Amino acid sequence: MRSGEGADVVLRGATVLDPAAGIEGVHDVVIRDGRIAGLEAPGAAEVGGLEEIEACGLHAFPAFFDPHVHLRTPGHEHKEDIETGARSAAAGGFCGILAMANTDPSVSTPADVEALREAAREAACVPVGFLATVSRGMEGEELTEMGAIRDAGAIGFSDDGLPIRSARLLRRALQYQRLCGGTIALHEEDPDLSGDGVMHEGPVSAALGLAGIPSVSESTMIARDAALAGYEEGQIHVQHLSATESVEVVRAAKAAGVRISCEASPHHLCLTDEELRSLDPRRFKMNPPLRAEADRQALIEGLRDGTIECIATDHAPHAAEEKEVPFEQAAMGVTGLETAFAALHTDLVLTGVIELGLLVERLAGGAAPFDLPRPTLAPGSEANVALCDLSAEWTVGEEGYESRSQNSWCAGRKLTGRVLITVAGGQVAYRLRSFSLGVAA
Amino acid sequence: MRHLLGIDDLSREEIEAILDRAESFAEVGRRDIKKVPTLRGRTVVSLFYESSTRTSSSFELAAKRLSADLVSIKSAGSSADKGESLKDTVATLTAYDPAAIVIRHPYAGAAQLVAEWGEAAVVNAGDGKHEHPSQALLDLFTLRRRLDSLEGRRIWIVGDVLHSRVARSNLVAFQAMGAEVTVCGPPALIPRGIEAMGCEVTHSLERLGEADVVYALRMQRERMNESFVPSIREYAAHFQIDSRRLGPRQLLMHPGPVNRGVELSGEAVDSPQSLIAEQVASGLVVRMAILYELLASGGEHPGPAAGDSEQRPTPIGQPA
Numbered sequence: 001m002r003s004g005e006g007a008d009v010v011l012r013g014a015t016v017l018d019p020a021a022g023i024e025g026v027h028d029v030v031i032r033d034g035r036i037a038g039l040e041a042p043g044a045a046e047v048g049g050l051e052e053i054e055a056c057g058l059h060a061f062p063a064f065f066d067p068h069v070h071l072r073t074p075g076h077e078h079k080e081d082i083e084t085g086a087r088s089a090a091a092g093g094f095c096g097i098l099a100m101a102n103t104d105p106s107v108s109t110p111a112d113v114e115a116l117r118e119a120a121r122e123a124a125c126v127p128v129g130f131l132a133t134v135s136r137g138m139e140g141e142e143l144t145e146m147g148a149i150r151d152a153g154a155i156g157f158s159d160d161g162l163p164i165r166s167a168r169l170l171r172r173a174l175q176y177q178r179l180c181g182g183t184i185a186l187h188e189e190d191p192d193l194s195g196d197g198v199m200h201e202g203p204v205s206a207a208l209g210l211a212g213i214p215s216v217s218e219s220t221m222i223a224r225d226a227a228l229a230g231y232e233e234g235q236i237h238v239q240h241l242s243a244t245e246s247v248e249v250v251r252a253a254k255a256a257g258v259r260i261s262c263e264a265s266p267h268h269l270c271l272t273d274e275e276l277r278s279l280d281p282r283r284f285k286m287n288p289p290l291r292a293e294a295d296r297q298a299l300i301e302g303l304r305d306g307t308i309e310c311i312a313t314d315h316a317p318h319a320a321e322e323k324e325v326p327f328e329q330a331a332m333g334v335t336g337l338e339t340a341f342a343a344l345h346t347d348l349v350l351t352g353v354i355e356l357g358l359l360v361e362r363l364a365g366g367a368a369p370f371d372l373p374r375p376t377l378a379p380g381s382e383a384n385v386a387l388c389d390l391s392a393e394w395t396v397g398e399e400g401y402e403s404r405s406q407n408s409w410c411a412g413r414k415l416t417g418r419v420l421i422t423v424a425g426g427q428v429a430y431r432l433r434s435f436s437l438g439v440a441a
Numbered sequence: 442m443r444h445l446l447g448i449d450d451l452s453r454e455e456i457e458a459i460l461d462r463a464e465s466f467a468e469v470g471r472r473d474i475k476k477v478p479t480l481r482g483r484t485v486v487s488l489f490y491e492s493s494t495r496t497s498s499s500f501e502l503a504a505k506r507l508s509a510d511l512v513s514i515k516s517a518g519s520s521a522d523k524g525e526s527l528k529d530t531v532a533t534l535t536a537y538d539p540a541a542i543v544i545r546h547p548y549a550g551a552a553q554l555v556a557e558w559g560e561a562a563v564v565n566a567g568d569g570k571h572e573h574p575s576q577a578l579l580d581l582f583t584l585r586r587r588l589d590s591l592e593g594r595r596i597w598i599v600g601d602v603l604h605s606r607v608a609r610s611n612l613v614a615f616q617a618m619g620a621e622v623t624v625c626g627p628p629a630l631i632p633r634g635i636e637a638m639g640c641e642v643t644h645s646l647e648r649l650g651e652a653d654v655v656y657a658l659r660m661q662r663e664r665m666n667e668s669f670v671p672s673i674r675e676y677a678a679h680f681q682i683d684s685r686r687l688g689p690r691q692l693l694m695h696p697g698p699v700n701r702g703v704e705l706s707g708e709a710v711d712s713p714q715s716l717i718a719e720q721v722a723s724g725l726v727v728r729m730a731i732l733y734e735l736l737a738s739g740g741e742h743p744g745p746a747a748g749d750s751e752q753r754p755t756p757i758g759q760p761a
Contacts, residue, residue, distance in 0.1 A: 203637030209609050210549055210568030213632065277551035324528050326548035328569060 001086075001127045003118065006426045007383055009215065013042040014387065017064045018377040019357040020364065025096035029060050033425025038379050043178045053421070055387060062375040063095030063178035063422055066365035067185070068160070068239055068263060068312035071097075071128070074105025080317040080404045082116070085337075086124035087430070088315070088403040092337040093386030095126055095375050095424035096367060099316075101133045101163035102441025108133045108144050110152035117153050126424040129155035129372070131161055134173050134184060142163050143172055147180040155370050158185035160239055163399050165191060168289040170225060171338040174234030181263075183370050185237040186225055188246070189288065193217035199401065200242075200273040200289040208276060210327065213289050225262055227254035237369045238262035240314050242288035244298035246340040251307045261369035263312035264299045266340045267409045272296050281330030283409045286316065298352060303362055310365030313340050336411040339396055341388065343410050345417035356390075385423040392418035397436030444556045444563040447572040449615040456617060460582050462730035465725070466506075479737045480509035483540040489566070492547045495697055496566050497723055500543045503728035507737075509581040512537060513643055524752050527551060528558060535559045540736050542566075550738070557725070573606040577614035579723040581725040583720050584654065587692060592619035598640075598702050599680060600658030601630045601751060603669070607696045608658055610637055623652070626680060629669045644668070649686055656694045657682050658692055660704045667754075679705055684708045692716055 011029040016039060018024075028045035030037040035349070042056075048134045071085040080088075082099075089097045099116070101107035107116065107321060111376040113130055115322050132154040136142045138161070146157065157173065164170045164186065173184055192218045201212025222238055229236045236252060241264050267286065272293050275284045284290060300307040316333025323330050336343075341363060348354045364375045375384035398409040422430040442455060469475060476562045485504040489497050497513075502603075514640045521530055534542065535558075542559070543564040544552050552565035567573045584591060596615050602608040602624050603708070612635075615622050621638040624631060634725070636642050649655065660676060685704035687693060693705075693715045701707045710717060 108695055134739055200631055206632035206635040207609065208549060209572070209632075211570075214633075219628035279553055321526065321528075324554075325526065326546060326551040326569070328548040350472060 001425050002122065004113070004427045007031045007423050008033060008049060008242060009051045009428070010047060010056075011053050011055040011060055011385070011387060011396070012045075013060055013072075014060040016060045016377060017230050017360055019359060019361045020062070020374060021376045021378045023377055026405070029055070029377065031385070031423060034383050036236070036377055036379050036381050036383050039377065041075045043093045050344060053387070059390055061093070061379065061386045061388060062279065062361045062364045062377050063255050063366070063386040063424055064093050064341065064363035065096045065367040065372070065375055066094050066313050066315070066340070066368060067098045067237070067311075069097045069099055069315040070102070070317065070333070072317060073116070076320050077218060080119050082124070083123040083127060084402065084404040085315070085317075086120070086126045088335070088337040088401065090126050090422045090430035091402045091419065091425060093341050093388065093419040093422050094337060095184050095384035095386075095422065096129065096365055096372070097126065097337075098129045098131055098155055098249070098366075098370065099383065100158060101131050102138060102158045102159070106133045107131070108136050108138075110145065110148040113149055113152040113154045115354050121293065122218070125427075126422075126430040127368070129229060130393070131156050131158045132183060133157065133256065134164060135157045135169060140169060140332070143169065143176060146182065147175070147378035148175050150180040150182050154182065155337055155372070156183040156185055156237075158239070160187045163187050163189045163191060163435070167228060168223060171228050171232060183235050183237050184317065185239050188218050188221040188225065188237050190217045190221050193426055194219070198285065199276050200291040202273060204273045205275055210278070213287070215243035215245050215291065215295065218243050218288055219249050219343040220244050226258050228309060229260060230256060230258040233259070233261075235259040238287055240265050240268065240312065241299060241302070241308060242268050242291050242294045247298045247307055253306065255410060261310070262308050263310045263366065264303060264308045264334055265312060265314045266343050267334060269296065269299055269303070269311070270343055271409065279327050281325070281327045282407045283334060283411055285327060285330050285332055286334050287332040288316070289304040300348070304358065305400055306355065309362070311340065311362045312366055313337050313400070315316045315403075316342045317403055318407050319405060323407050334404055335401070335403050337411065338402060339408060339410040339415065341386070342394070342415035342417045343413075345390065348414045350416060383426050384421045386419055387421040388417060388419050390417045393418070394418055444550050444552075444576050445731055445735065446556060446563065446565045448577050448610045449576045449618065454616050456578065456581065458725070459734055460585060460729045462733055463582050463726045465634070466726040466733075476506050476508060476665055478508045479685045479733060480504070480507040480540070483509050483736065484537055485509040486535055486537070486539040486542045486561070486615050487513045487532050487733065488519060488534070488542055488544045489513065489514065490544075491567065493545055493566070495721060496545060497722040500564070500566060500567070500575075500728050502725055506725075506729055507732055508541070509732070512539070527554065530637040531558050533749065535561070538631065541732060564731060569607070570604055570606050572610045575608050575728055576607050577610035577733055578722040578731065579720060580611055580656070580694060581614055581618060582631055582727050583694070583716050584619075584692070586719070587716065590619070591615060594620045594653045595623065596656060597623045597625055597649060597656040598656045598666070599625045599646070599666060599682060601660050601669075602626055602635065602658065603630045603632050604661065604664070605658045611656060612640055613739050616640070627670050627676065630664070642731055649741045650688055652691055654692045654694060655682055655687060657704045658698055659696065659698065673703055680704065681706060681707050684712065687712065687714060689714070694720060696722065720746045
């Protein structure tokens with residue numbers, strides 16, 4: 001992250017909610033020099049030298065952490081770069097993101113990692129962590145120099161975008177992990193079963209004549225890799241869970257003591273393959289695909305019972321021309337950083353499906369699987385705060401995007417709940433332009 | 442009707458209007474001069490990104506019989522071959538101010554995109570494995586001439602349903618007209634979940650005798666390489682429609698081109714129950730009717746020919 005001045009603000013009378021830290025109530029949130037200096041009775045905080053923000057009726061949450069984004073740098077800066085991706089994250093209330101390594105060229109050497117970290121220090125308004133590939137060039141054949149890569153500062157490893165086809169290679173990586181650490185994040189998909197599939201296999205794919213990706217393409221690979229992780233006592237993180245069977249496999253692996261964590265994406269929690277009837281690849285084509293309503297319900301249940309400990313956007317920007325083509329030809333992926341909270345608040349919290357506290361907990365839950373500190377509002381900790389207006393209504397895309405790309409799965413939707421201010425890594429990373437700041441001190 | 446993108450978009454009344462219109466063109470087709478002036482001065486673009494004999498030739502002849510100016514583009518040798526995107530190609534063609542674009546494309550949803558991008562009425566002449574509505578309409582037309590009504594009739598669609606846009610459009614069309622549809626084929630070639638479209642699914646021809654109409658699909662040889670079925674011989678042994686399996690009162694249809702000796706025996710193709718030749722003949726008049734309904738029947742799409750709306754098609758050379 002860019003170095004800058006620590007935030008000095010007081011959020012007056014905010015409704016503070018940080019379930020993981022057991023914090024709930026109306027407080028003045030005092031942020032001094034980038035740290036949470038205290039949670040005080042409303043109106044009681046000393047203002048001296050602090051910017052005063054009227055936050056009565058607004059909610060202060062620990063800012064969110066996204067363990068799965070694509071910043072497209074190097075190689076595809078026409079879709080996104082570190083600066084725009086980080087801005088997009090800040091606009092969504094995120095105080096930390098982990099960038100995937102499937103760039104062009106991929107992030108496969110210590111020098112690659114160092115260069116990206118240097119670039120993030122220049123350009124990013126929120127802290128950005130980088131994963132490196134498990135296999136060199138994501139070719140699935142030889143391991144990268146995992147030890148040196150970790151020394152260069154990589155948070156973990158992933159061939160995301162592609163599964164690790166060879167069980168032998170993943171086993172070697174898990175063995176090597178004992179030396180160098182670093183969670184291995186896995187895109188779970190059996191390429192033989194997925195074939196040329198472009199959407200979930202089921203009644204909708206049958207009706208549309210689109211080749212299907214069966215649920216078992218995901219769950220069989222998770223089962224294989226959970227068994228390997230258990231055998232080697234390794235630590236794995238399953239990315240973008242999409243299917244009922246997958247939730248069941250992860251739940252069973254956890255019960256058996258495997259060190260396995262997993263994530264679900266907002267679009268999989270809010271949408272089903274019924275959306276595909278529009279044949280709109282810009283909003284609805286991604287991998288893993290949107291699945292059936294029963295799968296969506298299984299993901300929600302996994303979120304509730306803790307099988308799924310975090311929400312990750314799999315923010316995947318693509319240029320317009322890569323999406324303005326027939327469905328089967330379009331690029332896979334949607335953007336999600338700017339809408340994650342608002343969409344889940346609208347679709348799951350306001351509808352009574354999950355509690356607000358659970359949403360906040362899961363949106364900040366992506367740090368722990370990578371052995372990073374969980375964002376918290378506990379006094380004394382680094383300030384990572386998302387100030388949100390839960391009643392604000394807005395139409396996605398109407399005022400453009402911070403991201404360089406426009407393939408938001410929420411494009412055109414009216415959402416309720418909006419991030420007004422994000423404090424990330426102790427600095428003010430985002431302010432909604434139209435948000436009035438109240439009386440300055 | 443603004444576009445013809447899929448059978449799903451049509452009501453039963455709209456389907457019947459097209460079939461009635463086709464009937465009137467069939468009557469014109471029996472005259473010496475088969476051309477009518479309906480679309481004089483208007484341009485129809487035929488844009489084919491996949492090889493096609495029947496569909497492209499019948500659409501093009503239909504446009505000519507209606508006196509439209511025709512621009513015919515095949516992807517081989519066109520700028521699509523040079524990497525131009527569909528969107529840019531459509532933008533280029535829009536400069537000719539076409540009244541209609543007839544498009545065949547290897548991917549689902551292509552026709553819908555073209556409809557979103559321009560002003561022209563769009564006819565889906567086959568998009569990937571998704572829909573082929575003009576085929577379904579000509580099949581309905583062919584059947585209506587033999588059976589009067591499809592209400593309560595049993596139609597079996599047999600073969601590679603997974604890769605067939607014809608199967609999908611016809612499944613919807615047959616049901617829209619009141620028929621009961623059964624799809625039959627090897628499990629790997631029947632898409633999982635297709636029963637949600639309202640059809641029955643079976644993997645055996647044992648009960649084929651209950652069908653009033655047997656609609657066989659083309660079995661592509663490359664499917665053998667992908668292990669959908671172990672061999673052509675194995676497929677034919679289980680699913681070929683031959684004179685032994687086809688009863689004398691059952692009608693046989695096929696969208697063409699036929700692989701004789703694979704999905705159909707030669708005898709079955711040439712049998713008196715076979716409507717295959719009639720299907721081809723129906724293609725022309727039904728496609729004339731589609732262009733007419735889109736461009737000349739007035740209503741939603743006012744254009745230069747809007748004044749023709751209530752006219753019966755009149756052959757050139759006769760007073761209109």
